[in-house]
Amino acid sequence: MSTSKIVLITGGNKGIGLETARQLGKLGFTILLGSRDEARGQEATATLTAENINAKAITLDITDLDTIQSAVKQIDDQYGSLDVLINNAGVCLERGLPPSQLELTVLRNTYETNVFGSFSVTKAMLPLIKKSPAGRIVNLSSGLASLTEYNNPESDAEKYGVNLLAYMSSKTAVNALTVLFAKELKDTPIKINSADPGYTATDLNGHTGYRTVEQGASIVVKLATLLGDGPNGGFFDENGVIPW
Numbered sequence: 251m252s253t254s255k256i257v258l259i260t261g262g263n264k265g266i267g268l269e270t271a272r273q274l275g276k277l278g279f280t281i282l283l284g285s286r287d288e289a290r291g292q293e294a295t296a297t298l299t300a301e302n303i304n305a306k307a308i309t310l311d312i313t314d315l316d317t318i319q320s321a322v323k324q325i326d327d328q329y330g331s332l333d334v335l336i337n338n339a340g341v342c343l344e345r346g347l348p349p350s351q352l353e354l355t356v357l358r359n360t361y362e363t364n365v366f367g368s369f370s371v372t373k374a375m376l377p378l379i380k381k382s383p384a385g386r387i388v389n390l391s392s393g394l395a396s397l398t399e400y401n402n403p404e405s406d407a408e409k410y411g412v413n414l415l416a417y418m419s420s421k422t423a424v425n426a427l428t429v430l431f432a433k434e435l436k437d438t439p440i441k442i443n444s445a446d447p448g449y450t451a452t453d454l455n456g457h458t459g460y461r462t463v464e465q466g467a468s469i470v471v472k473l474a475t476l477l478g479d480g481p482n483g484g485f486f487d488e489n490g491v492i493p494w
């Protein structure tokens with residue numbers, strides 16, 4: 251049995267997820283790097299191993315219940331519990347069309363990953379997280395999830411000026427998952443929070459973001475390593491609380 255804390259990061263093979271793995275690995279966590287593509291997962295894990303990080307690839311497509319159940323079994327067999335789950339895997343499938351022109355299939359597929367996938371992984375992993383003395387769950391939300399911000403003409407153009415119904419509403423729903431799971435778990439040691447990494451240069455946005463993955467991952471790491479007196483059911487970026 252390992253004595254270091256075990257973290258599962260979904261969509262850990264690139265972008266903010268991979269950098270979160272790197273930062274937590276350097277803090278001594280054992281990294282379970284979730285990737286829907288086995289080869290991409292192995293390749294990313296090899297880069298972490300080369301940096302002396304204890305990392306292992308796990309094939310995990312968050313829209314595929316079989317791979318989720320297989321991941322649960324692997325973690326249970328090898329570690330018996332899970333300390334931290336980072337629901338990082340996410341997609342932005344729309345290409346700038348206004349809500350009235352959004353295809354239903356794009357909306358459905360976005361929710362399939364961002365909402366139903368994150369829900370399914372959380373639900374499946376929860377029995378293992380309950381076996382940790384101090385379980386933590388971090389949901390990758392977005393500044394574009396905030397109803398307050400995206401409905402406020404006074405907020406910056408980066409938020410009010412964007413109108414991507416599928417992506418934005420899916421991340422608002424992710425925030426609802428955070429709040430409602432937190433309510434259920436409030437009398438346990440588990441803490442679940444939403445993180446906004448900020449507009450970060452990754453494949454998700456064609457590298458148009460102006461923040462680095464190092465900056466984006468920092469709030470995720472902070473919420474993954476909260477002490478016992480930390481918040482539960484909140485929504486944060488690196489500057490503090492974000493309005494819902």
Ligand SMILES: NC(=O)c1ccc[n+]([C@@H]2O[C@H](COP(=O)([O-])OP(=O)(O)OC[C@H]3O[C@@H](n4cnc5c(N)ncnc54)[C@H](OP(=O)(O)O)[C@@H]3O)[C@@H](O)[C@H]2O)c1
Pocket residue numbers: 260261262263264265266267285286287290310311312313337338339340341363367390391392393446447448449450451452453454455459
């Ligand atoms: N970048 C930003 O500005 C920004 C801002 C706010 C929030 N976020 C959120 O941060 C998270 C990470 O995004 P990123 O910017 O790092 O994007 P990214 O580089 O595109 O990485 C997304 C990751 O999610 C994985 N993924 C997608 N669908 C999956 C599925 N069904 N099962 C398992 N993995 C899946 C991808 O795997 P493949 O490599 O196989 O495609 C990839 O590893 C997302 O939840 C995103 O919404 C990003």
